[in-house]
Amino acid sequence: MKFSIIPSVLALASCVLAAPSTLKPFLKRNPTGSFKLVAYSLESSVVDIFYSDGIAYAGDSSKWTYGSVTTDVTFVIEDTEVITTATTSGVTLDSDTLFYIRPIANQVLPVGFTGNGVTVPDDAVTTNFIFYGTYLMWEYDDGSLSDSFRARETNVTGVYELYYDFSNLYPSGYKTPVVKSSS
Template sequence: MKLGTFSSVLALASCTLAAPGTVKPLLKRNPSGSFSLVAYSLESSAIDIFYSDGIAYAGDSSKWTYGSVTTDVTFVIQDAEMITTATTSGVTLDSDTLFYIRPTADEVLPVGFTGNGVVTPSDAVSTNFIFYGTYLMWEYDDGSLSDSFRAKETNVTGVYELYYDFSNLYPSGYEIPVVKSSS
């Protein structure tokens, strides 16, 4: 049985090697219209990414009582920027609120949002976001992609602060979520 499986894999690999150029590249696909972001692998099911005082969290926003402005959010991607809109009743974000990461070498830094009277870090980048299927990626200037989101559980069970890892070291204490779009 194992030999048969190995032979099948070997035959498939030789076909792939023998026919370069027949493998189609993955297509970039940005969601159309409004969508939410969710994080997988932190809980038993996907959890929503939400806004609180300019920082991105994953979990149930109603459990997070520490922010002065906390809201569920939706996004629209336009010109590789993720424009953010509040969806919680009675909460409004600035119309130019953008999702950002901080691509600083050898650092694991919080993910956040611009605007709304919150100071945006000088190394924050709100451009070059794309999707491969439903997976959120960040594109380097050379065209390579990164999806190095990390998360740490807060003092509220089931609520995680979202980070981006440019250390390439997989530091301990962080979980590794998969961040995807969800219509």
């Protein structure tokens, strides 16, 4: 009787070994229409990405009183650019305001936005963004993907400045959020 389980286990094991070849690959997809960008693993609940004076922050924008222009934002993706629109009453961003990262080796650099008279670093990149599932990714020229976002808490509890860690340095004092789309 104790040996009758062996054929069942062998049958189950053969199914498990065969399973990966029958699975469909995870498909790249870009959200349609307007969406939010949110960050997971910074707080006990998901937090929104927001705009303040050309820099990307995560948290409750109403707590951030340091920017001259601070707004909640929504996004649309066209081609591989992430276009940003203000949603806070009374705030307007330029129609060509784009989300950017700075993929520079061995540096962890702030993530931000173009437009609105803000000085944008020369090494800012606004193209090659895609979504892999709901995850915001940046695509290298060779087709590989990266989502190396980092965040450091500001002097306001629960508000984080967003960074990009191109070389995966994982510096101390930074958290590693997951940045995703949300409707």
